[in-house]
Amino acid sequence: MWAVEGSNGAGRSVAQRLLAEGEHVLDVPAKLAARARMLDTGHGRKTDAHDAHSVAVAAVRAKNLRVLALDPELEALRMLVDRREELARQRTQIANRLQRLLADLTPGKAKKDITTGQAKAILAGVRPRDVVGKTRRRPAAEQLAELVVVEKKMKTLTKELKVLVQDSGSTLMDLKGVGPIVAA
The missing domain is CATH 1.10.287 (Helix Hairpins)
Incomplete structure (x- = not known):
């Protein structure tokens, strides 16, 4: 299972490629990931490591995230x-x-x-x-x-x-x- 931040925006190409490969993909809204990053690190600074961690934390904790389907x-x-x-x-x-x-x-x-x-x-x-x-x-x-x-x-x-x-x-x-x- 993959979690992608902003699958309708910047993360769209990554999400589509994962779906094409048969993977299950969750859409994590950018606001939710930003909130998780803020609560986790105490600041809103974006780094690749913090981004990945905050998206994963948001995906694990959030309920009712949209599951993407290949169309x-x-x-x-x-x-x-x-x-x-x-x-x-x-x-x-x-x-x-x-x-x-x-x-x-x-x-x-x-x-x-x-x-x-x-x-x-x-x-x-x-x-x-x-x-x-x-x-x-x-x-x-x-x-x-x-x-x-x-x-x-x-x-x-x-x-x-x-x-x-x-x-x-x-x-x-x-x-x-x-x-x-x-x-x-």
């Missing part, structure tokens, strides 16, 4: 959701850069929430003649191309997540306002 479909779903969240953050960064570059290229005509179609139209209408303008336009075009690629990846992942959620038998998407991302 490959859920783990795959979680990985896809994590990847989509990364892409969403990347999309926001690219869109912000693109918006800044377009504002420099077309002073006084900046839009707040811009779509790729609008950005393409703005960029198509800008034909700078000077070196600085041409140099500004090139990174804007590159950012726009990156934005299109990221949005395509997000759309593909969203479709994949929708299929996985439907295949799992979940009815969450039947609720108003709950799409495949929230359901996943």
Whole structure:
């Protein structure tokens, strides 16, 4: 029997590997381990030895700790959701850069929430003649191309997540306002 602190956070990969090897794994909440460490040593300092000991003490003394089970479909779903969240953050960064570059290229005509179609139209209408303008336009075009690629990846992942959620038998998407991302 293994005890892992924070199996939904930092300890997730260790817990999943142990489960894949057929081991029994208990989830020890971080607060419980911290409390055990504080009571055991008299201070809250974290060292590997103190951490291991406090997690073990918490696992032995606590009742009703969650016993983890291997669920490959859920783990795959979680990985896809994590990847989509990364892409969403990347999309926001690219869109912000693109918006800044377009504002420099077309002073006084900046839009707040811009779509790729609008950005393409703005960029198509800008034909700078000077070196600085041409140099500004090139990174804007590159950012726009990156934005299109990221949005395509997000759309593909969203479709994949929708299929996985439907295949799992979940009815969450039947609720108003709950799409495949929230359901996943």
